[in-house]
Amino acid sequence: MATSPLEQFEIKTLIPLNLGGVDVSFTNSSLYMVVTFVLIVGFVMLGMRQRALVPNRFQCAVELSYEFIANLLRDTVGNEGRKYFPFIFTLFMFVLFGNLLGMTPYSFTFTSHIVVTFALAIVIFIGVTILGFAKHGFHFFSFFLPPGTPLPMWPLLIPIEVISYLSRPISLSVRLFANMLAGHTLLKVIAGFVALLGVFGVVPFAFVVVLTGLEILIAFLQAYVFAILTCLYINDALHLH
Amino acid sequence: MPQLDISVFPTQLFWLALIFIALYLILWKVALPRVTEVRESRQVRIESDLEKAEALKTEAEAALADYERTIAEATAKAQDSVREAARKMAEDAEQQRDALAARLSDQLTEAEKRISDEKERAISEIGEIAADLTQAAATRLIGSEISQEDANAAVAAVMRESA
Numbered sequence: 001m002a003t004s005p006l007e008q009f010e011i012k013t014l015i016p017l018n019l020g021g022v023d024v025s026f027t028n029s030s031l032y033m034v035v036t037f038v039l040i041v042g043f044v045m046l047g048m049r050q051r052a053l054v055p056n057r058f059q060c061a062v063e064l065s066y067e068f069i070a071n072l073l074r075d076t077v078g079n080e081g082r083k084y085f086p087f088i089f090t091l092f093m094f095v096l097f098g099n100l101l102g103m104t105p106y107s108f109t110f111t112s113h114i115v116v117t118f119a120l121a122i123v124i125f126i127g128v129t130i131l132g133f134a135k136h137g138f139h140f141f142s143f144f145l146p147p148g149t150p151l152p153m154w155p156l157l158i159p160i161e162v163i164s165y166l167s168r169p170i171s172l173s174v175r176l177f178a179n180m181l182a183g184h185t186l187l188k189v190i191a192g193f194v195a196l197l198g199v200f201g202v203v204p205f206a207f208v209v210v211l212t213g214l215e216i217l218i219a220f221l222q223a224y225v226f227a228i229l230t231c232l233y234i235n236d237a238l239h240l241h
Numbered sequence: 242m243p244q245l246d247i248s249v250f251p252t253q254l255f256w257l258a259l260i261f262i263a264l265y266l267i268l269w270k271v272a273l274p275r276v277t278e279v280r281e282s283r284q285v286r287i288e289s290d291l292e293k294a295e296a297l298k299t300e301a302e303a304a305l306a307d308y309e310r311t312i313a314e315a316t317a318k319a320q321d322s323v324r325e326a327a328r329k330m331a332e333d334a335e336q337q338r339d340a341l342a343a344r345l346s347d348q349l350t351e352a353e354k355r356i357s358d359e360k361e362r363a364i365s366e367i368g369e370i371a372a373d374l375t376q377a378a379a380t381r382l383i384g385s386e387i388s389q390e391d392a393n394a395a396v397a398a399v400m401r402e403s404a
Binding site for chain 2: 059063
């Protein structure tokens with residue numbers, strides 16, 4: 001019972017697999033990614049099964065998520081952002097379902113692993129940088145100099161802008177990872193007190209209930225932040241300043 | 242901390258890449274087009290319905306204008322008919338009144354003529370009767386017969402006097 005609150009983050013191999021000498025075993029993390037995949041595809045496909053002109057509640061939920069991301073993209077990037085919609089939608093749904101799935105007891109949260117969030121962030125970072133160069137060529141470097149900066153400020157501002165640009169994948173991935181890690185650890189720690197305090201365990205129990213609600217909010221919020229920041233990065237690459 | 246265990250990085254990266262790319266492809270190529278299609282067809286339907294409603298509204302307005310014009314025409318026609326009928330009735334009444342008046346005056350004239358005839362006849366008969374009475378009275382009073390001519394003359398004289 002008195003296990004470490006970090007035990008929930010452990011990767012457990014379910015089916016050992018080896019690909020060219022690299023360990024790519026099917027783990028609990030992989031399992032929850034597959035479940036997330038099935039849930040998202042099921043959500044959209046089942047919801048749109050009837051393709052009704054007047055949607056039922058299920059179809060409404062699917063269209064609502066579609067519209068939510070479409071509006072997000074339009075508000076931040078504008079109409080040129082339309083072609084990035086499938087990617088942003090996939091990203092948002094993947095992170096959201098991963099986060100929410102992690103809220104079920106005894107489950108595993110793959111977004112609580114820095115390697116997963118950093119991989120997503122670095123792909124976004126590299127993709128956005130390529131996009132910026134493809135669109136503006138070497139003019140893209142002007143992004144590191146805010147327009148109207150006086151010449152004496154250049155040596156100061158350019159390093160700051162470059163560092164802030166390079167730290168994007170770190171902040172993007174650490175934000176999601178740390179939120180998930182901290183939230184789940186806190187829940188586990190407080191839940192541990194429930195059994196320890198006996199009758200007075202109702203106090204931490206009530207706390208856990210409230211925190212669970214908060215965590216569900218954070219699960220949604222972090223997916224939203226992840227998606228909106230990606231949109232903002234795309235916007236920066238397309239429009240510079 | 243399990244997050245810092247480098248030995249489990251490859252498997253996570255491998256499955257993340259696999260699942261994420263598969264999810265992206267399915268959503269991009271299969272799932273999201275369905276949503277787009279439904280939303281577009283709904284948009285088209287709403288627009289066509291609005292257009293249809295606009296057309297129907299114009300039509301209804303035309304029909305209403307038509308109806309109002311017909312009503313106005315019918316009202317004007319009805320008023321004309323009423324006026325015409327009133328005029329005709331007044332004319333007829335006048336004619337009938339004139340005819341009646343003419344007939345009445347004819348009858349009056351005739352009646353007056355008849356009365357005056359009767360009167361003349363009565364007056365002439367009164368003369369005769371008076372003459373007869375005079376004759377008879379004279380016979381009784383004076384015991385002798387007087388001639389018809391004398392009686393008549395006497396009566397005429399008296400009548401002239403009293404006239």
